[in-house]
Amino acid sequence: AQSVAQPEDQVNVAEGNPLTVKCTYSVSGNPYLFWYVQYPNRGLQFLLKYITGDNLVKGSYGFEAEFNKSQTSFHLKKPSALVSDSALYFCAVRVKGGYNFNKFYFGSGTKLNVKP
Amino acid sequence: EAQVTQNPRYLITVTGKKLTVTCSQNMNHEYMSWYRQDPGLGLRQIYYSMNVEVTDKGDVPEGYKVSRKEKRNFPLILESPSPNQTSLYFCASSFLAGDRETQYFGPGTRLLVL
Numbered sequence: 001a002q003s004v005a006q007p008e009d010q011v012n013v014a015e016g017n018p019l020t021v022k023c024t025y026s027v028s029g030n031p032y033l034f035w036y037v038q039y040p041n042r043g044l045q046f047l048l049k050y051i052t053g054d055n056l057v058k059g060s061y062g063f064e065a066e067f068n069k070s071q072t073s074f075h076l077k078k079p080s081a082l083v084s085d086s087a088l089y090f091c092a093v094r095v096k097g098g099y100n101f102n103k104f105y106f107g108s109g110t111k112l113n114v115k116p
Numbered sequence: 117e118a119q120v121t122q123n124p125r126y127l128i129t130v131t132g133k134k135l136t137v138t139c140s141q142n143m144n145h146e147y148m149s150w151y152r153q154d155p156g157l158g159l160r161q162i163y164y165s166m167n168v169e170v171t172d173k174g175d176v177p178e179g180y181k182v183s184r185k186e187k188r189n190f191p192l193i194l195e196s197p198s199p200n201q202t203s204l205y206f207c208a209s210s211f212l213a214g215d216r217e218t219q220y221f222g223p224g225t226r227l228l229v230l
Contacts, residue, residue: 043224
C-alpha cells in the first residue's frame with residue numbers, strides 16, 4: 001500500500017534557528033514529492049516539489065527539501081525560522097505510473113510552532 | 117486572478133438529504149481532485165479527474181459521486197450524507213506535466229451532517 005509518514009505531530013523551534021519537518025514515503029514506483037503549507041482557516045498552499053533531477057529543491061519563503069531515494073525521505077528544511085512560518089505542513093506524493101498512477105497521498109501533517 | 121472556488125463554504129445538513137458542493141477553476145487545468153481533511157489523518161483523496169468525462173476513485177470514494185462535464189467544474193455529490201461524512205473538504209486542480217505540476221487548492225467547505 002502507498003503511504004506517506006510524517007512522524008512528528010508537532011515541531012517546536014525558536015525563531016532564527018534552523019527547522020526540519022520530516023517526511024518518509026512508501027510507494028511502488030517513482031514518486032513525485034510535494035510539500036504544502038496550511039495556515040489557519042485556509043486552503044493548502046504549494047511550497048515546493050521534486051519531480052526529477054537535483055535532489056535538493058528550493059521553494060517558496062526560503063524553504064528547501066532534499067530527496068533521498070535510499071532512505072525514501074523528503075525532509076523539509078529552512079536555515080532560519082520565522083514566527084510567521086508557524087502553520088500546518090503536509091508532505092504529499094504522486095506515483096508516476098502503475099496502478100495508482102495520478103493518485104495523491106498525503107501525510108497526516110506536522111504542526112510547526114516557531115517561538116519568538 | 118487564478119483561483120479555485122468552492123461553494124458553499126459552510127454547510128449543515130441532516131442525514132440522507134442529498135447535497136452538492138461545487139468546485140470551479142479558471143486555470144484550464146486538466147486534473148481536478150476532491151479531498152477530505154480529518155484531524156490526525158491529513159488529507160485523503162476522494163475522487164480525481166484527468167479531464168472531461170474521465171474520473172477515478174481515490175482512497176475514500178464510498179458515499180461520494182463526482183462528474184466532470186466541463187473542464188472548469190468538478191462537483192462533489194453526496195447522495196445520502198451520513199454523520200461520518202462530517203469533515204472539511206477541499207477541491208484542487210493542477211496541470212500534470214513536470215514543471216507546471218502543482219495543485220491549487222480551494223478555500224475549503226466545512227460540512228456538518230446531523
